[in-house]
Amino acid sequence: MSEFEPRDEYRDLFENAPCGYLTIGSDGRITKVNATLTAWTGIEKDKFAGRRLHQFLNIAGRIYYETHIAPLLRMQGFFNEFALDFETAAGERLAVIANAAERRDGDGTLLFTAVVVIKATDRRRYERQLVDSRTELQKGLATERETAKLREQFIAVLGHDLRNPLAAISAGARILQRSGALQEHKHLRVLDMINTTVTRMSDLIDHILDFARGRLGGGITLSRDAKPLEPVLEQVVDELRTASPQRVIETTFELTERVNCDRTRIGQLLSNLIGNALTHGAADQPVRVGAKTDSGKFKLWVANAGEPIPAAAMERLFEPFFRGDVRDSRQGLGLGLHICWQIAQAHGGRLDVTSTPDETRFVFTMPLVP
């Protein structure tokens, strides 16, 4: 035997269901409310009867109900998942989610509308927090963009202001050199030193600017074309051969297809990688450089002999300002490989490294077309 007769059972299900029920007559006035909803709101049944649903909502909800929900209910015969706020007898807010469906007879005449109300205090609070945090994020993003713009300007100005005095020093050294005023070997060596330092300083400024752009701004920007890449690579190698006449750089270039890339950036990448190999590789062994196009990819590699890169250092190799064991003041800022990595990224490519006692090899791979 069940505890209730079937009729009582349905009545109990209606009255004490874990959700609020109410029915609205065809005239838009509330006809029935269950015990759960009266308990949640603290509003007696007879206070509901004959009134309109929106009268029990907060003002914002009333406007919304009248302008959105009621029309929708009439147009599609139901609504689902609306967030509403009831105002309780105690003047508090009861946050709910509501569904409703119209019941019509065979002729399509509206009989009544059934509304289900589910208490959703926590969920609504959570949703509100999501909305709030999204708003905060958007504000933050706008500020970030503004700052990034300022940064770009700052970087441009900084680059300009750092290069100008350097250009003046370089020009001064050139004038002294041409004038023939300096004859003594000692003085000429000072001139050479000035020139070398200017070049190094200029490289450092380039690195800093690239880093600042890539890391702080919108990433390294490319100006791609598909003109022959090989002359650029050869020029880079020649420059480095001139700069380190005592070292051997071997090249194998097999570029059978055009590479759509920013050639200046690829040249910079190669220059950094070779510079790295010259600094860290065994001085009595050649640095081997190769480039080829194969199966839709462009590959560029630089290999050197010498001490392998320690396993611990491998992981952080492409991080900015990583300098490994600083043995040599010529090593610079530790931005070279980071910039290579960024150039690779910007080309939709990758930069890999393997290091064994026999050989350390950096390999840059990118698709021939973006």
Add this chain to the structure above:
Amino acid sequence: MDVEARNNVHVSGRGDRAIVFAHGFGCDQNMWRFVAPEFEGDFKVVLFDHVGAGGSDLSAYNKDKYSTLHGYADDVVEIMRELRLKDAVFVGHSVSAMIGLLASSKAPELFGRMVLVGPSPRYIDDGDYVGGFSEKQIVELLEFLEDNHMGWSVAMAPSIMGNPDRPELGEELTNSFCRTDPEIAKAFARVTFTSDNRDDLAEVTVPTLILQCSEDIIASEEVGKFVRSRIPGSEIVFLKATGHCPNLSAPAEVVSAIRAYV
């Protein structure tokens, strides 16, 4: 600029006179689905969506232009000019009552008669004037809109906007009549509920009828009477219908009131 695509303009019916239906804040031209067909026998019936609503071109939404009701009124004038309407009947619901009124001041020759359904020139109380809401309540409304995005998500937007007439989209289309980009909905709510057009009422030169419901919490009877007293020569009809949307809840009464006037 393709005005008809921008505003999702639909023209139907036959007749020398045109009747233009403008929807209010909340939904779209579907608000007239029980009223407009009743005029197709003897009127050229024009329906459209305000930019930002329904099937309008959302890419045409311009924050600055639509930050005042004049932006919407300019569109109404453009639509009516594009369709070469003259002496048309303009029926504006809710905020479109004010939009139509502004449009009629810009180009009175386009308008023969105006019917304003549930108009309010200002929703926020001001001294002796009772608009029905406090400023704080309107701010709350703007926040409340965020709680009901009507299932809007950017990913779904193209399918909703591109295929308003494809019922096979079924579930996805639920709530679509009243669904739009939440940011636009919020901006439209702001311009609707913070506008003050009380001074514009006296400028109206087109014969005007006000349809006033009872128990309309958005635009009360007092507000309807205020509009009637300020628009020169206007008339007011009190409907038996209750609420803010008689075009949906009591279409027959609305149709006969409009017919009696035009």
